[in-house]
Amino acid sequence: GAGVSQTPSNKVTEKGKYVELRCDPISGHTALYWYRQSLGQGPEFLIYFQGTGAADDSGLPNDRFFAVRPEGSVSTLKIQRTERGDSAVYLCASSPRLNTEAFFGQGTRLTVV
């Protein structure tokens, strides 16, 4: 598969629990993005990696959200003490270089009950 892969595709968790969402970008893509999409809305920016470092994390809503990309490839979005308002589809995208399009994965649908 040559596309962006996200796992799991669906995640149901209880309020207060910790979750990890994984993104496997297209091989060789240096830029990686996380977005959150609520029902009926456009994707909302969370964080952007260039290589291993977070180049822009201004979209993370609070300190319960954290993301890593330790080897410059796979990324994990971590959410602590989940709340019902965190329920959304979390989209990951990667890009081969600056100033070009991003390629999106299918998303992880997170439901907090």
Next chain:
Amino acid sequence: AQSVTQLDSQVPVFEEAPVELRCNYSSSVSVYLFWYVQYPNQGLQLLLKYLSGSTLVKGINGFEAEFNKSQTSFHLRKPSVHISDTAEYFCAVSDSGNQFYFGTGTSLTVIP
């Protein structure tokens, strides 16, 4: 930061009729413009992009868009729609910050 406005939240159109989905963005500095399509329960798929050069860009599935710098617009058009074009369409803008800013989306429904 950029903002992207998609004025029409829902657009119904009869099959084989033309359609235009409108997109305006906030800043006239150097930008890169994109239209993505999202089918139900799927991720975003790139339809077309403007990075530089000709202001009229052609994409997949017969769609095209025109970059108008003076009006800060990037409207999407198709001369004859098909049932399979029913989907959600998102306009996106990227500037030197490399973040993508998305509009709220336009739901296109093609009526047989």
